[in-house]
Each structure stands twice: as structure tokens, then as C-alpha cells.
Amino acid sequence: MLLTASVLLFCSATIPALAATTPAAPATSCSIENNSPVTAVTIHVTDPSGAMLDRAAIELRCGSTVLNGITGKDGSVTLSLHPGSYILTAQAPGFADVTQPVQAPVLAPIDLQMPLGSATDTINVSGDSGFVPYASNAGSKTNALLIEVPQSISIISQQEMEARNVITMNEALRYTPGIQADEYGVEPRFDWLKIRGFDAQTFGVYRDGMRFNSLAGKLDPFELESVEVLKGPSSVLYGEVPPGGLINQVSKRPSSERSTVIEGQFGQYDRRQGAVDTTGPIDRAGVFRYRLLGLIRNSNTQTNFTPDDRRLIAPSLSFHPSDRTNLTLLADYQHDKTAWSQFLPSQGTLNSNPNGIIPVSTFLGEPGFDGVHRNQASVGYTGDHLFSDGWNVHSNYRYQYINFQGRTIYGNGFDTTIPNNTTLVTRTAYALPNINRINTVDTRALRRFVTGNWQQTVIFGYDYQHIDIKQQAGSSSVADLNIFHPVYGVTTIPALFFYQNNDSLLQQHGLYAQDQIKFKQHFVFTLGGRQDFARNDISNFLAANSNTSHSDVRFTGRAGVTWLTGSGIAPYFAYSTSFLPNAGSFVVNAVTNLPTDPAKASDARQLEGGVKIQPRTTNSFITASVFQINETNVLVADAAFNNHQSGEVRSRGVEIEGVASLSHGLNLHAGYTLTATNTVQDITQANIGKWLPQTPRNQVSGLIDYTQRGGRFAGLGGNFGVRFVGTNAADSINSFFIPNYALTDAGLRFGYRHTLFSINATNLADKRYVATCSGASYCYYGYARNVIGTAKYHF
Template structure:
């Protein structure tokens, strides 16, 4: 615990010494009231001085008081739902400045290429539906986390952020999640970047330093985005340029030899502000609590916005990530299925292993406003990914003796060496039309999407597995006791593995550098794949009085090339009509109730699975969802509370086959029913909160494996609950200090069903409660932050596949961040 003590001492020294850093300028008091046009106070309005870290909020009476420096300053007054006001003041004495804010119109940009200026957990609007909509007017549940929440919790991975969302949890260490009982992974086009479909390398979770927010639209989203998961779609919104100068840098030191450096610069690039820029840079060099694991990441994310006129905006975004690490396949345990039989740090890797990944996402977006009711929008996203992998991994089974019985202290092993690339293109062009016809107001979206993904020629893989043949000049994939004469046997009569087994009783010997030149490798091609899709859609959100009705329809035509780039190449096609129906009724200005019906569709071809050993062909996924809920706002729209009940049905899901590497099996119908509650925003101007609860009953209704029917789906907890709250002191001797507390509850979860055991003997991972905390101190432009996670060192697992692939959660850890902003 030396690092914990060192961090606490360092933080204490800095907190004690920094208040004595005197500012050479004279300190003055700026105070006043912020009200609406009717004279009513606006509690929680934000007041900040441009180019500084001086910021405060109004109290319940709309009153504010802020210490500022003498001379000329520009002060911004902001409140969600109102137009911001800026005042340039030349001060040489204490001053009063009262401000009246006007309610904002919803006539903003139609695609998200203008940066968000608010500094709060709560977000009022989203562009996830290809038109700006207030969250309360969307007839589906949406969970989100702003960059402020992400920063306060000291997070860097999307998989960590989702603990704040109802009905969402990690599935493994990889870039995959469970949303309402359905698995969503980064390689299946269920993750969006600024509303456009993309994919990740799957093995590593996306970093978050370049993100404005992370949002999840719950339920099938195919009517909006094409083939997608029935659980929901993850949208990563990148930070965009601002028309005001902001610059910040930070460094983080912490447990597991973590070092992280971040920088964020934005502002006008020209005097007339027709060109705006933003640059986010991140560097991470960290070990983990897992044996042999490390992460070295460099992220460069520049963005430019060109504003040639008030009607036209053009934006360019690039996110470039260079990642070097090892692929962590999880913790193995002994065949007794005792979760505590091995340390959580144990991995099956060796020091030979590496995973090098390069990813870029380049986006060009344009919006042109023809008139007050009509605008044209177009976006193009290019994704490139390359993988260079060398790994020693489990064969998903224990070693066997001469009779075929498992030797439960020896894990079967495979060596895989692979290089491959993948490229994705997405284009989205559409119109937004907001006319009025009599008593009806319309929000019409109509457009065309094109998407394609290609795995080009050149990808290949070397695989060493199985058992050595009797002549010791090759290997056989599986051991069959009846044919034992075909195998090389040791002195005890056991088959000799091609790759030495991993000895769970002596991990140090198995983790050392291995001489893989003595193995028998099988060469295989990473099959080139190619698909493209064309789709058209139209949607109208009609409003008459307090009622809004949403009617949408998408037609998707999917083309895939079987045996791509071979002599037997064949073009195959599939198509789907995808409706989206919903209604929202405003009971009061602060309470909306809604209902919706949506359908989903997702082909499951070699292109989308991206695994040549998965088997198939498989039928497409088909799904539908019915949802009802309510969305409310409180404290002048500073706090929102939403609740939803839903039912999702899906057919055709793919599951891993126990004991067989990579092979997938297709089951029948699945069903998910549940309830969700979300709270986010401010209780008081200086008191932020985000909380959620979910109940989910996700089960398999039809399967070729009888015992699987009716049990809770893998990695789908029935109950989850989360709370994070931060309070900042604004007066007295503790002014500038903040404290945060967090609690995360996760119910027990089943792992992948193993037909060799009865339903009551299936392996599960236990429930857990984690406690987290944060301390904050702002002095001028300098910020200090100390995050403590898993206080009490609760042993837990965030997910898992089976008894050889469990994914333990982090033990108690601490992170100290020092930031500077201007």
C-alpha cells in the first residue's frame, strides 16, 4: 500500500501549500442576480470568466458572487435551455452585474458539429436521431455521460463509464457490453462515432479523453442506423471546436504504475472566427493488477470547423490511436470451479506476447441551412484498423490424460500469430425539414445511407494447438482415446501437447518466454471479406398541442460476398423493412410520458462476424421492442428523472460452443423484460448527482440445449444500481473544495451455459457492491483531484465466459490528477 500512502501525502502537501500562492493582481468582487424574462430567479446558472478557471453558480434566489481580477474581463452567463449572455467589463472596484436570460429556440444546428459549452453532468439535447431533439421528446430511453462526469470519476475507458447507466454492464475486458441483456461488441457495427457506424478492434476498450459524451439509445435502433444490436447502440460524441479559447493540460499518477498526460486546446483559428480548432492529445503508460499486462496508448484527435456563413458549417474530425499492449483473455481457475482457487492476477500469457493496434477515424461533416425550415446535411466517416498479434491463450479446455479425463490443474494452450486489416466507409446524407401544416408542427428527416466494410487480402494467421502425432512431425487438433496409437504419449501414457500446457500450480514457469520455434504451426488465411449496404429512410415527428407522434420507416438492402476474392466468390443479398413508431405526451411542462415500438435486423455473415473459425452460415438476427416510460424535469430543468418498462424479443443469437475454440452456435428465441430508473443533474447549484437502477429478466425461450431454456442469459444481471454525487463548497475557508461519493451494485451473473452440467451446477460470478470517492480542489487555474476506487478492496468479477476466461475487477486503487486550465 506504499503508493496509496505516497499519493495521499503528495496530495496533502499540495493542498496545504497551494493556497499560499499569491496572485499579483488585485482581487475584486463581482455579484448580482440572474433572472428570466419574467423576473424569476434562475438557480444553478453558471457564471465564468473567459480565459480563466474562475467560475460559480447562482443560488436558489438566482444570486451569484464571484471573486475576479481587476482590469478588463469577459464574463459568460449560461443556463440550460436559455441563450447565453456575455458581458465585457473593465473593473477597478467591486461591481454589481444583473443579467436577464432569454429562453433559447430549438433552431440550432441539425448535425452535431458545434461544440458544447456547458460544464455539467446533464445534457438537454441529443443529435442521435439525425435531428436535434430534446431528450424528453425522444420516445425511447437514452442514457449518457458527459465529459465532466467522466473527468470527475477519473475514467479513461468506455467500458468503465457505462457503470453509470441503467441496464448496461461490461461483458468482459474486451470492447463489449451487455445492454438490457444483449451483448454489444465494438466489432459488430453497434458502436457509433458522431452518429455514424464504425467498429473497433474489439480487444481493447475505446479511450475517452477525446469524447464530449457517451450516449446509449436503448433497444433496436435499426430504423435509424441499419443493422444493430437489439439491446441498443453506443454513440461516442467527439469534442468539437468552440468559438472561445479554452486550454487545459493534466497529468495523472496512480496505482499499477499508471502515468497519463492529457491536453485539450480549442478556440478561434482566425480573427473573424470563421475557422475554429480543437486538439485533444493523450498519452497513457500503465501496468495493471493482472500478470504481464500493460497499456501504452497515444491518442491524437484534431478537429476543425469552418464557418463561411451563418448558414453553412463544415467540420473535420480525426481520431488516431496507437495502442501497444497484451491481449488479456482472463483469469483461469481450477476444474473444481472454485473462483478463489487461483489469484485474480493470474493470466495465461507469456512474455513473448504482444498486441499492437493502429486505428484511425476520419470524418467530414457539412450542414447547410437553406431557410428557417429546411437544411441539408451530409457526413462521411472512414475507419482504418490494423492488428499485429502474438498470443499464448487458453484452448477453452483443460488438458486430458490417456483416458480423455480432464487434468484440472493444467490448462490447454494455443499459440496464435495474426496480422490483419479492416477498412470501413460510411456516408449519410439527409434533409431536415420543419414545416407547419395547420395545427401540426413537423420534424421530418429523410435520407440515404451507404456503408461498406472490407477485410483486404494479406491477412493471415499461424496457429499451434492440439496434440502431437505419433511420429512427432505434426499435430492433431483433438485427442480421441480410442485412437491413442495415433498420438505421441509421455511416460505416464498421456498425450503430449503441441503447445505445453499451462501449469496452474506453477504459473511462473508457464509465463516465462517460450521457444515457439519447436511448435507445429498450421498456416491459415484471414479470409478477405466485403459487404456493402444501401438504405433509405424517412421519419416524421408530428406535434399537435401536447402530443407528439413519431412515424419512421427504413429500407435496408444488404449485399455480402461469400468466398470473397476466390474462384467461388458469390454475391448474396438480403433486405429488410424496419419501422419505428412512438408517441410522447406532455402531461405538464415538466412531465412527458411515451410509448414506442421498434424493430431490429442484423445479418450474421462472415463479414460481420469477422472470425473465419466461427462456423455458419447463420440466419440474420431479428428483433423488436415495446417500451413505455416517463421523463420528468425538476429544479428549472436542472435535474431529470426518467423511468421505463420494456420487452425485447430476438431470434437467431450466436453463442460460444463450450470447449471448442471460436466455434459459434445459433439458438432460437430470446426475451428481455425489465424496468429502469435514471436520475441526472443538479439538486443544488453546487451539488451534482447521477443515479440509476435496473431490473432485467433476460432469458432464452428456445434452444437446441434443453437446460439452457428459461435461465438468465450470460453476463446479464437481474439487478443493478449506481450512484455518484459531487458537492462543491462555494463559500468560507473550504471554498473551492469538492467531495464525491459513489456506489455500484451488480447482481450475480451466469456465464456461458455448459451443456455438460445441470442448470444448478452452472458457474456464476457473485454479486458485489463497490465504494468510490473523489476529492477536488480548485485554486485559480490549477485543479487537484484524488480518486479512490473500490475502497475496501472488494473482490469481484466484471464479466466472464467460462471457468478458463473470467474477468476480475480492479482491486483498491488511487489516482492523483493535477490539471491546469486557462
């Protein structure tokens, strides 16, 4: 019912909007001095109250020459143009269009105030940007409009994350089509997830456009402005990327508007959290701006003896000496104290057990031994400069350090040496300490050209990654534990046998180029290519003179076209490729039949087509896409557990997503996913044609959020959401399946002046369910009900 209501609301808002015609710009004479140097013009847009208006569409036109931009959260946008006479048009949902002549060069910023449109339109101002995105840097590295990028992109805005009070990245992505969030259920260490059936955890998580080591680290959503999901092979801009795509976490930046938010949280599992977010200009001119984030949390979780404690500080400083230059320094430090996820047998979680149901709070380890202590820090910069000849150079750099000290005692299923045993589980003590040092840099040059009816946005870039991971791994057997009546502290844990102690160094150099070509404002052609050089060196400290090296050289690309019909409907089609190194893996040599050859990189290709809908008069955005991804050179194991590089897997699917911020404070987010994955080639014949494990075939979600804007109950709001996750296979042979489940989330809030009180609950009905299994002895409970109350004070 929720999804049906969402679709009806989308249709009622979209159909009349699509029927609206675009008003023509007033006729005027114009001229452009194409031989003169390019200059910059900054446009500030406000509403009638003077509040900065973000996501306003800006157009500068002179005949067939058209320049476009979208205002940011500070209500401004900067465009580069040749001297001449132009017509400036500004458009935004809920406001009447503004048109005026502009004579370039412009010595001072242009200030536009947009009058209100009809009473039924949506008004979106800075700080209340709604659920609807219009532009993204992830899909093109040019901050292109979403409707012009020939690829499915989802963006979870800061307002949506705050409305739902998300506390992990997995929570942020639960309503996003194509994403399988909470892949392994309750996992306090990391954010495990898949995109279009492919693991995204290893190489698919980014922060501000550069790789974030999510196999050791984890970001708090409190640090994030938004989360972007780029679906499908994306190596053309990012190098090593999983076939399903990538997730880009966008950090909060210093703002030109002074603001401070102090918040406190109390919730289930003894959760106590305090946080502060303060930002604003340092000097009167706003040349220097700052932001400081701080967070302290002490909390338990639904699993016994498993904390979720965190300490976080994240300062940043921006320098804006002119409209042509800006530089932002960012840093953060985070300390986490938590523990491992729990591996539980299927008998008692998924299936019946004569002793009853295994509680969701079950802990199979030993207090005092189990634990994860993580210290992570980063420092970097992002900056750009617009030169007088029109070239804009942008550069990002980050150094990331993660010290991960983790050990656990996990279960291996019921002890089969005991007849008819359904209570005692065998256990293994395990440690995985590692230290990660990651240097990443991405520098690119951008230039826009106009030739008659043709407009081009060209970028040339270079990026480099230097990832050094020192890691050990050790284990030992531990005495059985009665899973229904555990007794802790009576087991002697033997010394661990360390079978891994190595230093892995991954270096990648990438050269890329992209051309976005727009013809007559109706067709956008996107062409890109990239050459990567990746090398992995592994030093094994457990064996004398045991060093291995392997290099991968790959060319990847993307070609796509989007048809801008002029009515807000844009069909698109694209072909893209990607590669992913199998660092540290070895395959069987064809002559010796021994696993001594370094594995080559896996390759993937995708065909994707779809349609994007962005109504002119309604603040909404809809994307529908179909795709097929084939990954080759996949590692597959034989009966002796030796790898062969002869596998191929395929993912076909349909994704539909709609977001809207409609009139009177109503926000919607709805989605549907069909992901049909299967094994195409495998050395084990029984696997061919089977589903890929831990990938549900169907997912449906719908979220309604409402805030009363006026009257007696002004400031009162809330939301309600439903998530359905379909059946998924437990293993590659599909020996058993995990049943589907449906969950509900809800929130209630009240804002008065500078204060906001809210309460949010996930899994409102407290449904007990198994998220997935990776075998009969390894099943993972999903998250139980979690209720959190928050109080915020803003000044």
C-alpha cells in the same frame, strides 16, 4: 444508503418543481408571412457575468406557431422561421425568464442576458454544464429534446467523466442503467459491454452517429465530449444495430472560446500520462476555429506483462462563414501497445482450490510472444447548410483505418490428463492479425413545418457503409504452465497453423425517413421507416475459388407517442424493430443436412413504455421505463456444433435513472436495472427457459459529487459512488452462476484559480471478484483497485 439519499434528494427537488406553473407569454399581436422564404435567426444567451449559458430553452411564438431550441456549449442556437412578428422567451434553471418581441427577418444575432433567479437555484454556464442532459442527436437525428423522444436515452456528460476521471468507455458507462459494463472483466484491448442483455460490441458502437469498428479499435475518453446510449432496437435511423441498442461517442469539436488545458497523471501500475487540449478561434471573426488534442501514456496494468501504452493526436478545424453554414474537419491517429485478457479456471478464482487463490495479476502467456499492437487513424467531416426555403442539409463522412496485430497464449483450464491436477493449465497459442478499412457516410435533409396547432420536423436520409476486413487466424498447442508458480521463457512455441485467411466486405445502403409531429404542444408523435440493403462478400484465400456472398433486405420502423403534460412529466410509449446480419455464418441445409446455407439476418422487435420527468425549476432529469425485446432467427448450435436458425431469445426489464445538478455544487447520478432474459426457442431443449449468459438480473448504482463553491474551502470537492452487480449465468444451460458483488469508487479534488488537483480511486476497497465466466475453464477477474492522481492547468 447512497441510493436512498439520492432518491430523497431527487424527490425534494422534483416535487415542488412539478407543482410550479408555467407562466403564460404576454399577449401580443403577431403575424407570419408564410409565403415568404425562411430565414435564420441566431440567439446568444449569457449570464450576468457575460459567460455563455448553455442548455437554455428558447421559444419563438406567434399564436399557435411555436419554434423551440436549446443553446449549445457556446451559448447560442439558430432557428429557421418565416418573416413576421414573434415573442421570444428564454428559460434556464437558476435564472429568471427573459421575454421580448422579435421582428423577423433579423439581420444580426440576438443577444440575451438572463438575470439570476432565486438564490437556491442552480446556475449552469459554459464549461460547467453539470450532469444533466436536455437534448440528444442520437435518438432522432434532429437534436430533439430528450423529453420528447419516445425511447430511453442516457447521456454521460463531459463533466461527469472528468469528475470520475474515467479512462475507458466502460468506466464511463458503469453508472448507466441498462448497461453491463466490463462484461469480461479486465480487458485492455476493447470495451466489451451489453445493452439490455444483448452484445453491443459487434455492431453497436458508434462515433458521431456513424459506426465505429470496436472489434478492432478503441477510443480514448480524452477525445470525447459525451457518450450517448440509445436503448432498444434502433435500425430505423442506423441500419444494422443489435436489439439492445447502441452507444454513440461524441467527439470534441473546435470551440469559439479560446482555451488550453495541460494535464499530467501518475498512478498505480507505474501509470504516467501527459495530455493537452487546446481550442479557440483562428481569426478575429471566429470564422475559423481549431482544436488539437494530444496524449502520451506509458503504463502497466494489474495483469503481469500487460502494458497500457498509448500515443494519440487529434486535430480538427471548423469553418463558420455564416449562421447558415458550417463545416468541421476531424482527424485522429492512435497507437496502442497492450495485451490480451486472461482466461482463468473457475477453481481458484470463483471456487476453492487446494493450492489457494489464483492471484489477480496472473499471466498465462509468454513474455515476448504475447502482445497487441494497434495503429488506428481516421479522417472525416461533418457539415450542414440551411437553405432559404427552410431545408437544412446535414452530412457526415469518415474513413477509418485500423491495423490490429495481436497474439496471445491463453489458458484452457486444468490439464485433465493428469489425475487430481489443480495446478497445471493447458495452453493455446493464438494469433489474430487483421486490417480494417471502413468508409461511412450519412446525409440527411431536415425541414420544420407549422400548420395551425400542428408542428412537424421531417427528415429524409441516406447512409452507406463500406467495411473491408482482411483477417487471419492461427493457433497451436503450447506446453502446460503451473498457474501458481509460473516459469516463463522455457517453452518452445510451435509454428501456428493458420486456419483462416479471408477478406470480408460488408456493404450497406439505407434510405430512411422520420416525422416528428407535435400537436398543441402536448402530444409528440414519432413515426419513422427505413429500407436497408446489406451485402456481405467473403473471399477465402485458403481454398481455391472459394467465395461466398449473401444479401439481406430489411424494412424497419419506429412508432411512438409522448404526452407532454405541461408539468414536467411526459409519459411515452413506442414500438420499434431492428435487424442484425449474421455475416460469415452458415446454417444447416434442410435437404443435405450440411452447414452450407448462408445465415439470414436476425430480427428484433420491442415494446417500451415509460415516463420522463424534467422539472421546470430544478436542473434534473428522471427516466423510468419498462420494455420487452424479442429477437428471432437467432443462430443456435446442435450437438455437432452446426448452426441452425431457429432460436428466439427475450429480454424484459425495468430501468430507472435520475441525474441532477442541484444548488451549491451538488451532482447526483442514480440508477436501477432489472433485466430478465431467457431463451424462448432453441434446438437444445435444455436451454429453453434459461437465463442468457453474462447478463446480471439486477444492477443498482448511485453517485454523489460535490464541489464547494464559496468560503474558506472554495474549490474543494469530491465524489463517492457505489455499484452493485447481481448474479449472472456462466453459460446457456446455466450450469453455474457468478455471485453478485458491490464496489465503491471515490474521488477528491481541489481547484485554485487555473489549477486543479485530483485523486480518483475505483474499487476503493480492492475487492477481489469474478466479473463473469463463459465456462468452467474461462473466468475473468474484475478490475482491482486503481488510484490515479491528476494535475491540470487551464488557461
